[in-house]
Amino acid sequence: MSARDRSLLHRVFSPVTLGAVVLALFTALPLYWMVVNSLKPVTEVGAMPPTLWPGEVTGDNYVSAFVDQGFGRYILNSLVVCLSSTVVVVSLATFAGYALARTPMRGRGPVMIALLMVSVYPPIAVLVPLYVMAREVGMLNSYPGLIIPYVAFNLPFAIWIMRNYMLAVPGGLEDAARVDGASATRTVLSIILPQVRPGVFTAGVFTFTATWTEFLMALTLNSQDAYRTIPVGIALMGTVFEVPYGMIFAAAVVVTAPIAVLVLIFRKSVVAGLTAGAIKG
Amino acid sequence: MRTTTGKTTGIPAQRPPSETGGDPARGRGRRAGAPPRHDAQRRRMARTGWTYTAPSLAVIGAITLFPIVFSLVLSFSEVRIGYGGFVVERLTLDNYLALVRSSDWYYALGFTVFYTVVTVAAEVVLGVLAALVMERLSASRGWMMALMLIPWSMITVVSARLWAYMYDSSYGVITWLLQNVFGANPLILGTPASAIGAMAVADIWKTTPFVAIIVLAGLVMLPRDVYESAEVDGAGPWTMFWRITLPQLRPTIAVAVLFRILQAFGVFDLPFVLTGGGPGIATQSLAVMGYKVLFQDLNIGAGAAIATSTGLLVAGACLLFLKVFRAQVGKEDVA
Numbered sequence: 001m002s003a004r005d006r007s008l009l010h011r012v013f014s015p016v017t018l019g020a021v022v023l024a025l026f027t028a029l030p031l032y033w034m035v036v037n038s039l040k041p042v043t044e045v046g047a048m049p050p051t052l053w054p055g056e057v058t059g060d061n062y063v064s065a066f067v068d069q070g071f072g073r074y075i076l077n078s079l080v081v082c083l084s085s086t087v088v089v090v091s092l093a094t095f096a097g098y099a100l101a102r103t104p105m106r107g108r109g110p111v112m113i114a115l116l117m118v119s120v121y122p123p124i125a126v127l128v129p130l131y132v133m134a135r136e137v138g139m140l141n142s143y144p145g146l147i148i149p150y151v152a153f154n155l156p157f158a159i160w161i162m163r164n165y166m167l168a169v170p171g172g173l174e175d176a177a178r179v180d181g182a183s184a185t186r187t188v189l190s191i192i193l194p195q196v197r198p199g200v201f202t203a204g205v206f207t208f209t210a211t212w213t214e215f216l217m218a219l220t221l222n223s224q225d226a227y228r229t230i231p232v233g234i235a236l237m238g239t240v241f242e243v244p245y246g247m248i249f250a251a252a253v254v255v256t257a258p259i260a261v262l263v264l265i266f267r268k269s270v271v272a273g274l275t276a277g278a279i280k281g
Numbered sequence: 282m283r284t285t286t287g288k289t290t291g292i293p294a295q296r297p298p299s300e301t302g303g304d305p306a307r308g309r310g311r312r313a314g315a316p317p318r319h320d321a322q323r324r325r326m327a328r329t330g331w332t333y334t335a336p337s338l339a340v341i342g343a344i345t346l347f348p349i350v351f352s353l354v355l356s357f358s359e360v361r362i363g364y365g366g367f368v369v370e371r372l373t374l375d376n377y378l379a380l381v382r383s384s385d386w387y388y389a390l391g392f393t394v395f396y397t398v399v400t401v402a403a404e405v406v407l408g409v410l411a412a413l414v415m416e417r418l419s420a421s422r423g424w425m426m427a428l429m430l431i432p433w434s435m436i437t438v439v440s441a442r443l444w445a446y447m448y449d450s451s452y453g454v455i456t457w458l459l460q461n462v463f464g465a466n467p468l469i470l471g472t473p474a475s476a477i478g479a480m481a482v483a484d485i486w487k488t489t490p491f492v493a494i495i496v497l498a499g500l501v502m503l504p505r506d507v508y509e510s511a512e513v514d515g516a517g518p519w520t521m522f523w524r525i526t527l528p529q530l531r532p533t534i535a536v537a538v539l540f541r542i543l544q545a546f547g548v549f550d551l552p553f554v555l556t557g558g559g560p561g562i563a564t565q566s567l568a569v570m571g572y573k574v575l576f577q578d579l580n581i582g583a584g585a586a587i588a589t590s591t592g593l594l595v596a597g598a599c600l601l602f603l604k605v606f607r608a609q610v611g612k613e614d615v616a
Contacts, residue, residue, distance in 0.1 A: 016417045019411075019413075019414035020414050020418055020421070020425065023414060023415075023425065023429075026486065027428050027429055027431070027432060027486070028428060030432075030440075030486060031431060033447060033454060037446070045452075048452045049461075050452065050453075050457055092336055092337045092340070093337065095333035095334070095336075095337070096333055096334045096336075096337040099330035099331070099332075099333035099334045100330070103326045103327055103330030104323050104326055104327045104330070105326075105327045106327060111334065111338070113603075117599060118345050118346065118349075120595055120596075121349060121592055121595060121596065122546065122547030122568060122588075122595055123547070123549075124549060124567075124568040124571045124588045125352055125571075125588040125592035126349055126351075126352055126588075127575065128351075128575055128581060128585060128588070129347070129351035129352050129355070130344070130348050132351075133348070148340075148344060149344055151340060151344075152341050153344070153345060155341055156341060159337060184326075184329045188333075213434075213435070213437055213438075215436075215437065215549070215550045215553075216549050216572070230436060231436050231438040231439075231550075232438075234436070234439055234442060235438045235553075235554050245442075245446050249446075252436075255436065256431070259435075262434075263427075263430045263433075267423075267426065267430065
């Protein structure tokens with residue numbers, strides 16, 4: 001038994017285990033701190049020394065975030081904007097990705113490079129024109145006023161992802177469909193689309209996460225309280241003199257938890273997307 | 282472009298009159314002996330391709346390309362703010378001349394580049410280490426991956442407020458730790474050097490998982506047999522890492538680095554919420570400076586020049602990278 005004990009001891013204190021523990025703690029402790037402080041009474045959130053566990057667990061912060069601050073409105077706004085953007089982006093990207101991967105259209109190379117350049121161009125550099133355009137057409141503080149730029153800025157990456165998945169679909173599928181007399185659009189929808197379902201998930205998860213976390217455009221275009229998205233709502237909570245951290249963290253937990261669960265469920269798509277962008281792109 | 286009508290897809294393969302221009306049927310000569318019917322088919326497919334791409338390109342063109350050009354024009358304009366918005370008075374180089382004379386802009390440029398280099402370097406080193414650790418985990422690897430995806434998927438504004446709370450000088454847990462473990466009495470976000478460091482740590486916390494997951498995916502795909510034969514030859518783990526693992530991971534790491542560099546050049550959310558660019562202008566990135574000049578000082582021309590300088594930095598880095606990357610991985614289908 002002693003040999004086994006020694007090997008166990010070796011396992012427990014190996015550099016890998018040590019590294020894993022450090023990694024897990026570094027990642028998890030701030031998250032723990034956010035959750036714990038959302039459950040503390042207001043006075044305890046500002047206590048020094050800080051308490052590692054709430055003296056009294058309370059839901060007060062959640063109540064004040066949602067009842068007093070009306071945080072539910074921001075969540076609704078975010079859901080409307082992000083879900084609409086995601087649906088539009090994935091639909092457009094499916095067809096564009098198909099065209100760029102599987103048709104002999106000319107100029108594919110330049111289009112792909114242009115898309116790449118646009119997708120990395122920093123939003124700050126287009127903000128004033130976007131603001132002016134939105135104001136000219138009366139779209140400041142509206143849903144479409146944010147959805148349209150979100151679609152435009154997330155399309156390029158989604159097209160890249162869809163194209164990469166389309167490339168991997170075996171050739172000749174379209175020919176069979178064409179022989180059967182299916183139109184091109186019908187072929188894409190009923191023959192190709194089912195083959196690239198993981199790509200649709202990946203592009204969808206990426207677009208949703210990107211729009212869900214986007215701050216700068218939302219702050220500039222939709223600053224009015226009724227149209228604030230979650231990041232803007234959380235950034236503007238409180239004043240210079242008083243920051244209601246308990247309430248902020250209550251809101252933060254509510255908006256982080258579902259996304260974390262989503263990401264866990266679609267973990268494979270997310271990882272595939274990260275690496276598809278990385279290895280193929 | 283001829284194919285924006287959107288309904289041409291159903292029209293069968295009659296030769297369109299406008300097709301004579303660029304691409305004659307045998308154009309690319311890929312299949313020399315292909316029958317004519319194949320060419321007609323091919324041309325129809327090409328037209329369908331443009332029809333499918335047109336809506337996306339139209340949206341992208343109108344909402345990104347047009348503003349990029351508009352912004353460029355503004356950066357060369359003298360802009361006056363009036364009641365009905367702003368008016369472009371005349372074209373001028375003054376905005377850029379003012380930038381070149383502005384010590385704030387040099388600082389923001391230097392800070393942005395410095396911050397990018399430091400955080401990306403740290404994230405790559407830590408990300409590779411984390412990936413090496415995760416690769417050796419068996420049952421817990423999935424859980425570790427799940428845990429690390431949480432910060433990555435978090436709203437940056439949320440993580441910025443979380444770190445601001447932990448750094449707070451009167452009730453922050455990190456301030457308290459530094460006081461009680463190291464006997465220091467820090468104003469973490471109140472002094473330039475520590476504010477920059479604090480911002481970097483918050484960034485590393487949120488973004489290292491991104492690098493780690495990409496690198497891990499690359500690691501898993503490395504062929505095993507090379508390691509086995511290296512082991513037979515008596516190579517230690519250190520040698521194997523430097524001689525086998527790292528060289529093969531290079532393309533993977535390169536792309537992760539590109540993504541990170543491009544993001545970091547435009548960094549806005551974190552400094553805006555965590556420090557407001559302060560103390561003073563210590564953590565003021567180009568994007569934060571651009572935002573303040575544009576929307577707080579309402580100095581449109583100057584702001585556009587700052588924003589354009591950020592865009593040029595990013596575009597330049599991107600082009601440079603593509604060039605290097607293509608030279609390195611010549612055979613891969615980059616475009």
